Amino acid sequence: MRFQDKVVIVTGGAKGIGEAAVRAFSAEGAAVVIADVDDAAGEALARSLPRATFVHTDVSKMADAERAVRVAEQTYGGLDALFSNAGIQTYGRIEDVSEEDYERGMGVNFKGHVWMCKYAVPALRRRGGGAIVCTSSVQALATQTSVPIYAASKAATLTLVKAIAMDHAHEGIRINAVLPGSVDTPLLRGAAASFGPDVDATVAKWGKMHPIGRVIKAEEVARLVLFLCSDEARACTGAAYLIDGGLMAKLPVVLPD
Numbered sequence: 001m002r003f004q005d006k007v008v009i010v011t012g013g014a015k016g017i018g019e020a021a022v023r024a025f026s027a028e029g030a031a032v033v034i035a036d037v038d039d040a041a042g043e044a045l046a047r048s049l050p051r052a053t054f055v056h057t058d059v060s061k062m063a064d065a066e067r068a069v070r071v072a073e074q075t076y077g078g079l080d081a082l083f084s085n086a087g088i089q090t091y092g093r094i095e096d097v098s099e100e101d102y103e104r105g106m107g108v109n110f111k112g113h114v115w116m117c118k119y120a121v122p123a124l125r126r127r128g129g130g131a132i133v134c135t136s137s138v139q140a141l142a143t144q145t146s147v148p149i150y151a152a153s154k155a156a157t158l159t160l161v162k163a164i165a166m167d168h169a170h171e172g173i174r175i176n177a178v179l180p181g182s183v184d185t186p187l188l189r190g191a192a193a194s195f196g197p198d199v200d201a202t203v204a205k206w207g208k209m210h211p212i213g214r215v216i217k218a219e220e221v222a223r224l225v226l227f228l229c230s231d232e233a234r235a236c237t238g239a240a241y242l243i244d245g246g247l248m249a250k251l252p253v254v255l256p257d
């Protein structure tokens with residue numbers, strides 16, 4: 001019960017990694033604000049938990065971010081942690097990227113962290129300190145074909161995290177990034193579906209590329225997020241934590257048997 005009497009906001013909390021984090025924070029005693037654009041899934045999840053509230057939040061909009069933080073403070077009396085996690089996958093080579101693709105990709109995946117942190121930092125300060133975790137990706141470090149905007153948004157997130165950490169370490173506000181490999185979520189399954197009908201086979205194939213031989217579970221990412229938001233991680237700030245089943249340690253070299 002590391003989060004008894006604590007208040008946490010999870011963006012993108014209605015599904016996937018965010019949902020797993022919402023459930024894990026709640027199981028350890030937190031009051032949770034679920035900030036998401038999926039009203040039906042977010043409200044159903046909030047109703048199923050003892051102390052949880054859904055707030056319709058498009059993180060790419062500054063006013064929505066402000067409202068999510070205000071709701072946390074008004075409903076539960078303050079804010080102790082933010083898991084800024086909402087993100088969307090976008091594909092397309094640079095010559096095909098439209099202005100709308102750019103605004104959407106950077107808007108959710110990067111600007112979303114900017115607005116959420118802008119309003120969370122003063123709220124955490126009012127509480128005497130706290131923690132923020134932003135979801136980046138292994139694609140901030142190494143990348144693949146057809147993801148220039150997604151990869152750039154994830155790399156920009158890493159730099160944002162380091163810079164915010166520098167400004168607020170002295171007041172007990174810590175901020176870190178998590179960099180998942182492939183995680184079994186609606187996002188990953190949606191991506192797999194766009195490459196063919198056998199989604200399980202595609203997900204399993206992607207899993208085999210990770211040295212642990214499988215994709216990562218959303219609950220496994222949630223465990224890392226809870227650690228980073230807890231007092232056990234009080235010396236951790238401005239850092240990037242891989243949770244990638246060994247993917248970034250791997251060179252594509254195979255020796256002959």
Ligand SMILES: NC(=O)c1ccc[n+]([C@@H]2O[C@H](COP(=O)([O-])OP(=O)(O)OC[C@H]3O[C@@H](n4cnc5c(N)ncnc54)[C@H](O)[C@@H]3O)[C@@H](O)[C@H]2O)c1
Nearest residue numbers: 012015016017036037058059086087137182183185186187
């Ligand atoms: N699944 C993976 O393999 C993987 C790997 C690396 C990083 N990530 C990152 O993890 C994060 C979560 O991904 P996921 O796989 O759980 O995705 P998901 O699609 O399964 O869930 C994302 C949630 O974010 C919400 N969302 C989308 N746009 C939003 C917006 N503008 N404002 C608020 N909420 C919004 C969705 O409604 C959904 O509930 C993302 O930032 C993603 O880029 C995922």
